[in-house]
Amino acid sequence: MDKPRQNGDTWAESSPETWLELCMRFTPASIALAALLTTVSSAGLSQRPDAQISALSVEWQHAGTAARKAGNYQAATDALETALAVDPRNRSAYIELAQVARAQGLQGKAIRLYREALLLDPTDVGALVGQGEAMVEKGAIAKAKENLAQAQSVCKTDCAVVGKLAAAIEKGPPATVLSAKDGVAVPKAVATETP
Template sequence: MRFTPASIALAVLLTTVSSVGLSQRPDAQISPLSVEWAHKGIVASKAGNYQAATDALETALAVDPRNRNAYVELAQVARAQGLQGKAIRLYREALLLDPTDVGALVGQGEAMVEKGAIAKARENLAQAKNVCKADCAAVGKLAAAIDKGPPATVLSAKEGVTVPKVAETETP
């Protein structure tokens, strides 16, 4: 009789814990709606409509945040727009879902090279070489980008720049 409240509480706990796992999808199953939105984003990206691509890919991620391909494609759109920092972050999100994704490792490394972070890009190259077992053309592409170095920034001097005149102040 004195074990009845404890056994009831334990039975309720076990019932609750075991029923939570029944409603979850496996990690490998991505929502079809998310895949559809990601496909729309890829089509818009190939057409050069980066704003529509960004909107569609972000919608895909809102529907299912486990869609690694949407992260990778969104990162490529960010790189095409010159937003390397955002691209690096998005590639990192994809790598959190699958650390062995060679495409995400190489893309992040290339974005790092474009940003000027050569040492970090070399780390990505080493990881990609460890992961890549077959068809490592992308790894060679990253190695070539690292050897080439970051793109040169062009600084232009504006001609005819006027220096603002400062009003003289009286000294007391």
């Protein structure tokens, strides 16, 4: 606050005090704003482009692929999840992890993982086809047809995988097999009176 005016005060005498007060009022806010702008601008400089995936993530992805091909799904899952922890932009690791989930019969998880890959690149034909095949295995034929249409519109060369999805849709979902745990309900006989 400005001090009250006294008889001998003039504008020239009180103005340095006013400017000093003014600077002191806005200094903390200007320092905070400068720190914020410095932080925001430096964060943009440290980010890598999307096409540049961490080499360590790619190594873990290759280890996961090898484990999946060997049939060791737990080791494959662990390696691929590590690859994604190192670099969450590794779209190929999402696709590989989805293939592991499909091999284990976890089509819902596979569909979600393919969706993560498609969020990174909506034009990935392999992810579209894989997700469509998982949808067919789950019984969601209408959704699989949407994926087929999208894959056909995106695919420009070597579209054999799109034909594979079309064949899977034509064939339909696999027949459901009952296990011993499922049990079959046996109808109870109605008791009748004997004459």
